[in-house]
Amino acid sequence: MENKQSSQEWHASFTDKQQPKVPVRVGIAVAIGVLLWLGPFNGVSSILNPAKLANIMGGAGSKVNSFLAILGTIGAVVSTLTTIIIGALSDRTHSRWGRRTPWIVVGSFLTAAVMVGLGLIKTEQQLPIFILLWCGIQTFINMIVAPLLAVIADQVAPMHRGTISSIYAVGFVIGQYGGPVVGGRFLSNANPGLINTGYFVFAFLILLSGPVAAILLKEPSSMGMPKEKLDLSGFVRAFIFPIHKVRNFYLALFGKMLIVITTTAFATYQVFFLTSGMNLGSSEAGKYISLMGTATMITAIIFSSTAGPVSDKLKTRKWVVAFAALLISIGTVLPFIFKSPVTMIWYGVIAGTGSGIFSSVDQALNLEVLPDPETAAKDLGILNLANTGAQILAPVLGAILFDMVGKNYMPILPVLAVVGLLGAGMVLMINEHKTV
Known part of the structure; x- marks a missing residue:
C-alpha cells in the first residue's frame, strides 16, 4: 500500500x-x-x-x-x-x-x-x-x-x-x-x-x-x-518534555547517552592514547589513527546496512542495540589491556562493527519509544540530547578521570567501557512493543 x-x-x-x-x-x-x-x-x-x-x-x-x-x-x-x-x-x-x-x-x-x-x-x-x-x-x-x-x-x-x-x-x-x-x-x-x-x-x-x-x-x-x-x-x-507513558522513552535517551559518551570520549582522546599512553610520535600516531578510521568506516558501513533488516526479522531492537554496545565496550578496553598500537586498529574493527549496528537499530528503537506519533519531531529532538549531551559530557568525564588516575590517559579506557555497558543495561530495561 x-x-x-x-x-x-x-x-x-x-x-x-x-x-x-x-x-x-x-x-x-x-x-x-x-x-x-x-x-x-x-x-x-x-x-x-x-x-x-x-x-x-x-x-x-x-x-x-x-x-x-x-x-x-x-x-x-x-x-x-x-x-x-x-x-x-x-x-x-x-x-x-x-x-x-x-x-x-x-x-x-x-x-x-x-x-x-x-x-x-x-x-x-x-x-x-x-x-x-x-x-x-x-x-x-x-x-x-x-x-x-x-x-x-x-x-x-x-x-x-x-x-x-x-x-x-x-x-x-x-x-x-x-x-x-x-x-x-x-x-x-x-x-x-x-x-x-x-x-x-x-x-x-x-x-x-x-x-x-x-x-x-x-x-x-x-x-x-x-x-x-x-x-x-x-x-x-x-x-515540553513528555511526561506520560515515558518509561521506555527516557531509558532509551539515557542509555543512548551513555553509549555515545563512550565513543565520543574515545575519539576525543585517541591521539593521547597513542602518544602519551603508548609513547608514539605524532606522525606514527597519525598513521594508526588513519588505519583505525578506515577500519571503523568500512565495518560501520557494512553493518549499518544489514543490522536493521536483521532486527526486523528478530522482532527486537533492544537486544541488538545492547549487543552493539557490548562490541563498543570490548573494542574500547582492548588498548588498555594490550597497550599495543595495533589494538587501535582492532578497536576500529570491533567498535566499528558495534557503531554500525548501533547507528541503524538504535534509530529504529528511538522511533518505537516515542510517546505520541503526533509530536514525533519534537520528541526525536529531545532524544537528540543523547548526542549533544555526550559531546559536552565526554570531554568533562575524560578530564575528571585523567586527574583522578594520576595524569595518565590509559586507565580512562576501562571506565569508558563500563559506561558503555551501563548504557546497554538501560536499553535492556526497555519493555519492547509497549509504551509505559
Whole structure:
C-alpha cells in the first residue's frame, strides 16, 4: 500500500497492516538527505573550521583550541534548544506539502547561505561574527535534521523501521566519515584560500539536501491534521518534555547517552592514547589513527546496512542495540589491556562493527519509544540530547578521570567501557512493543 493520505483522512503514522511493503523510496530520501547535510557539516566542523581559525589566528595552538572549545559548547547548547523547538513547530505545521517538507527545504537554503558567510570570514576582528554564523548553522541545520528523522516515524510502519533505519544509517555513516575526507582536499599550504572554496562547495551540497529529499519523499498534505489551540495544555504538549507513558522513552535517551559518551570520549582522546599512553610520535600516531578510521568506516558501513533488516526479522531492537554496545565496550578496553598500537586498529574493527549496528537499530528503537506519533519531531529532538549531551559530557568525564588516575590517559579506557555497558543495561530495561 502506498503512503497516500488525503487531507480528509490525515493520520500521523502507518500501521503494519496499512503498509505491507517496505517503503524503499522513503529510505532513499532520508539517506540522501542525511548524507547531504551531515557530510558538509562534519567536513566544516572538524576540518575547515580549525584550519581557517589557525590561518586567521596565526597558527594552531592553545588560542585556537580555546576558541574551538567555546564554539563547540555554544553550538551544542544552541543545537539542543533549537532542535526541540523546531521539531515541535514541525509537528504542528499545516501545509499542502506536509508537516516536514517546508522545514527541510527552507532549512537547506538558510544553512547554505550561512555557510557561505563562514567562508567569507577573513580576519580575527570578524570572529564574533564567526560565532554568530556558527550559531545560525546550528539553528538552521536543525530545520533539516529534526523533520527529516520524523519522516520515518510518519511514513514507515513499525515492522519496516529497522530496514529503513539501516538505509538511513548508510547515508549517515558515509556522511560522518566522508565529510572530513572531502574537507581535507581543501587544505593546502600553497593556497590557503582553497579553504574558503571548501565552504562554498559544502554550502552547495547542503543546498541540495532539502529539495532532493522533498522530491523523493512526496510527503502528503497535512491540511487535514486537527488544529490545536496553543493554550497552556497545548503549549506543554507541543514544547515540553513528555511526561506520560515515558518509561521506555527516557531509558532509551539515557542509555543512548551513555553509549555515545563512550565513543565520543574515545575519539576525543585517541591521539593521547597513542602518544602519551603508548609513547608514539605524532606522525606514527597519525598513521594508526588513519588505519583505525578506515577500519571503523568500512565495518560501520557494512553493518549499518544489514543490522536493521536483521532486527526486523528478530522482532527486537533492544537486544541488538545492547549487543552493539557490548562490541563498543570490548573494542574500547582492548588498548588498555594490550597497550599495543595495533589494538587501535582492532578497536576500529570491533567498535566499528558495534557503531554500525548501533547507528541503524538504535534509530529504529528511538522511533518505537516515542510517546505520541503526533509530536514525533519534537520528541526525536529531545532524544537528540543523547548526542549533544555526550559531546559536552565526554570531554568533562575524560578530564575528571585523567586527574583522578594520576595524569595518565590509559586507565580512562576501562571506565569508558563500563559506561558503555551501563548504557546497554538501560536499553535492556526497555519493555519492547509497549509504551509505559
